[in-house]
Amino acid sequence: MLLFALLISVVLAALLRATTKERLRYMVRSFALFIFLGLAIAWLLYPFSQ
């Protein structure tokens, strides 16, 4: 999940932002959101797996 989030964040940052600084900020933010939302959804779905 970490690798997937990192790779997708890199490509999105490269495509959607123009300067290096903006890209880095977007990449970090996007990566953090991926991880946070992934874990949040996993915990939300956890009761249904039992």
Next chain:
Amino acid sequence: MSESVIAAVPERRGIPPILAAMAAWILPGLGHLLLRRWGRACAIFAVVAGLAMMGYLLRGVVFPIHLRDLRGDPLNFLGGVGDAGSGVFYALASILEKAGADVSRAAGDYGTRFVAAAGVANYLCIADAFEIASGRKA
């Protein structure tokens, strides 16, 4: 006094947009390389290659494209179209994933998603190369 607004015509850069798009599809990052976007070209190649190779390492399913699937199994066909976005990595799938798919384990499932993500991410990059070559994007 009326003002006439002349719509700005995008200025094309370098190679024709369709050529940039095709190059970007065949080899991820090549379209941007031809447009002299070195950083983007490297990042795109690294990401698409990384996603595809991780997918093959995890032994994910690589969907083939068969026209008969359009009626028989449209999701299979769509999966193939998605995977095909990674260009040369899709073409070489049978060589790069020698052991074949194995979805009996969770890793194989993850691999399938990685391969699909490689294709779909490159479709975004193809569109980006087209936009840059058309002059609609810096």
